[in-house]
Amino acid sequence: MLFRQYFDAESSTYTYLIASGAGREALIIDPVKDMVPHYLKAISDLDLKLVRAIDTHTHADHVTGLGDLRESTGCTTLMGEFTQADCVSEHVREGDLLDVDGVKLRAVYTPGHTNESFSFVLNPEQPQAVFTGDVLLIRGTGRTDFQAGDAGKSWDSIVDKLFKLPDDTLVYPAHDYKGWTASSIGEEKRHNPRLANTTRAQYIELMNGLVLSNPKLMDIAIPANLACGQLPAGRNKPGLAAV
Template sequence: MLFRQFFDPVSSTYTYLLASGQGREALIIDPVKEQTQHYLTALNDLDLKLIRAIDTHTHADHITALGDLRDATGCVTIMGEFTKASCVSEQIREGETIRIDGIRLQALYTPGHTDESFSFVLDPARPRAVFTGDVLLIRGSGRTDFQGGNPHKSWDSIVNKLFRLPDEVTVYPAHDYKGWNASSIGEEKRHNPRLAGKTEGEYVAIMNGLNLPNPKMMDIAVPANLACGNA
């Protein structure tokens, strides 16, 4: 399998490009508008045809490249069924599988960071990796204080859905702020300081006590992303 991980240093966002191999069909997860040309160059260099572009949720810290990629490549844009972004080509439900040219991604509804967040499991018959968006981060978890976020739902999504995947499944989040680029389900069970050895009540208290400032681009990014980045 061909796999590329891109990083946007301004928003600390990871974007993932997957294909069965060079010269094949491809999909991309959580693309950033300012990096659009970078993705297009990679697609051209690898002779890939972009078929699907996915956002795990409505991001508040950067503008999505869904619209730009659709304009440039004709790809189908996808978000979860609870998104308010009416501009996407398709909305996917929990348990549905995105299939392109040998790649299989199964949708998993994982609210908590936002009320419409989805994760995507690679090769669901024998899970190899999971793209968690902002719900589960490496040694952390996505904030739960806006966009319909809820710490109880975050706990349920992580502990009762993501942590039921095999320990060896690789975790690829949409963001990292500490220099990590991947983790695993087993690592996060054992070492995530917000979750390891914690009760739901303790986790909720941690999340409610973060008192983080709003993302700098929130007032611009959320409306723009509801229009697939083309507002």
């Protein structure tokens, strides 16, 4: 399998390009608009055909590359069924299976960070990895204080769904701010400070007590991402701080 992980330093976003091999059809998860030329160069160099571009949820800290990739490659853009983005070509529901030239992803509805977040399990019959978006981060979890986030649903998504995966399943989130590139389900069960040795009630209290500033790009990113990355007329992207 061909697997590439890309990092956007401005938003601390990870993007994942996956194919069963060079010269084959490919998919990309959580692309960043400013990085699209970089992805297209990699796709060309590896002789890939991009057929699906996926966002795990409506991001608030960067502008998505979905629309630009669709325009450049003709790929299908995809999000979960509860997204408010009316520009998306295809929607997935809980349990749907995506098969891109032998690369199989199972869609898992994991609300909490937002009310429309999905995760995607690679090779679901024998799980190899899970792409968690922002719901489960490495040694952390996504904030739950806007975009219809809910701390209780975040706990349920992580503990009752993601933590049911085998312990050796690799965890690939959409963001990291401390230099981690991957984790595993077992590691997060044991070492995630928000989840290990914690009750649901304690987690909710913790998350609801966080006082966080809004992402600086939020007022531009959300409307742009609901339009698959089309920036509002007359708006230029400002500098971006970590979420």
